[in-house]
Amino acid sequence: MTFNWFKKLKTGLSKSAQKVEKAFSSVIGKKKLDENSLTEIEDQLISSDLGVNASMKIVDKLRSHKFELTSKNKEISKEIILDVVKDELNKILINCEQSFFKDNNDKPHVILLIGVNGSGKTTTAGKIASMLKEKNKKVVIAACDTFRAAAVEQLEQWASKTQSSFFRGSNNADAASVAFKAFEFSIKENADYLIVDTAGRLQNKTGLMDELSKICRVLAKLNIKAPHNKIVVLDGTVGQNAHSQVKNFNEQIQLTGMIITKLDGSAKGGVIVSLAEQFKLPIFAVGVGEKVDDLDIFKADDYSKALLNLE
Numbered sequence: 001m002t003f004n005w006f007k008k009l010k011t012g013l014s015k016s017a018q019k020v021e022k023a024f025s026s027v028i029g030k031k032k033l034d035e036n037s038l039t040e041i042e043d044q045l046i047s048s049d050l051g052v053n054a055s056m057k058i059v060d061k062l063r064s065h066k067f068e069l070t071s072k073n074k075e076i077s078k079e080i081i082l083d084v085v086k087d088e089l090n091k092i093l094i095n096c097e098q099s100f101f102k103d104n105n106d107k108p109h110v111i112l113l114i115g116v117n118g119s120g121k122t123t124t125a126g127k128i129a130s131m132l133k134e135k136n137k138k139v140v141i142a143a144c145d146t147f148r149a150a151a152v153e154q155l156e157q158w159a160s161k162t163q164s165s166f167f168r169g170s171n172n173a174d175a176a177s178v179a180f181k182a183f184e185f186s187i188k189e190n191a192d193y194l195i196v197d198t199a200g201r202l203q204n205k206t207g208l209m210d211e212l213s214k215i216c217r218v219l220a221k222l223n224i225k226a227p228h229n230k231i232v233v234l235d236g237t238v239g240q241n242a243h244s245q246v247k248n249f250n251e252q253i254q255l256t257g258m259i260i261t262k263l264d265g266s267a268k269g270g271v272i273v274s275l276a277e278q279f280k281l282p283i284f285a286v287g288v289g290e291k292v293d294d295l296d297i298f299k300a301d302d303y304s305k306a307l308l309n310l311e
């Protein structure tokens with residue numbers, strides 16, 4: 001991850017960081033860390049979307065460091081407290097670091113992007129294609145949102161911007177059959193990656209959720225391992241609602257990971273911590289803007305530092 005990216009991530013997460021920072025502001029400069037303060041910190045962390053479990057873990061850690069935190073300079077310093085918190089955040093987030101570029105012995109490697117309406121799937125498809133193109137990979141992007149002509153055009157623009165091949169079905173075609181044909185086409189083209197963009201769907205709409213299973217089933221007919229990645233794209237501004245999205249999509253098609261978008265300007269960036277804590281799924285990437293280079297792979301330490309406004 002480049003320095004520029006870290007800067008972008010930090011700027012994007014600044015509102016979230018302000019919220020998290022507030023959790024500790026009341027104890028900084030104090031002589032002791034009492035139970036009341038710890039409870040206050042825990043409440044603030046929960047309201048910063050870190051979730052109950054992660055917030056409890058952080059507070060437990062602070063409690064166990066109480067002596068260290070208060071004996072050095074006789075008053076609690078921001079640096080020391082944030083260092084302890086960063087270590088604890090890293091412990092939770094480190095297991096989510098995983099690249100979706102690995103394990104590409106299988107060609108084409110199929111990446112299926114799913115999620116609720118407007119979560120950032122199409123934009124993310126374009127951004128991933130661009131990342132892959134930078135690695136000199138041959139990429140096909142397929143439009144399985146066959147109901148909205150605008151959706152197909154939006155994806156086509158991303159394909160041309162990233163010099164990827166584009167595959168579309170006929171209007172109102174069955175999404176699964178388009179996915180199948182796109183896979184056949186990608187095999188014929190000897191592509192390294194096939195990125196399948198799907199229509200947005202609410203996680204409680206059974207018919208549309210079943211369509212996702214069907215897409216996975218037909219892709220597996222051509223390669224039992226496909227789709228190699230089933231990634232839910234989550235809007236980072238929705239906060240705790242992301243949990244029910246992950247839960248339902250995961251129950252439907254067993255996700256291989258998550259991508260969280262729109263972290264720029266969101267005050268709910270802490271949600272990544274609660275998602276990591278609860279689902280223990282890889283976080284492949286995070287998005288901090290609408291442009292092609294506003295997505296990068298997820299790095300636990302960078303994320304923790306950005307969330308705590310550290311250098």
Ligand SMILES: Nc1nc2c(ncn2[C@@H]2O[C@H](COP(=O)(O)OP(=O)(O)OP(=O)(O)O)[C@@H](O)[C@H]2O)c(=O)[nH]1
Nearest residue numbers: 117118119120121122123200261262287288289290
């Ligand atoms: N600020 C910001 N905007 C984003 C980000 N990712 C996507 N967007 C914007 O969010 C809006 C929706 O993005 P799309 O990629 O069309 O979302 P989608 O999930 O494909 O939407 P549907 O196909 O309608 O379900 C667009 O205006 C994007 O430019 C991000 O990381 N940050």
Ligand SMILES: [Mg+2]
Nearest residue numbers: 121122145151
């Ligand atoms: Mg879309």
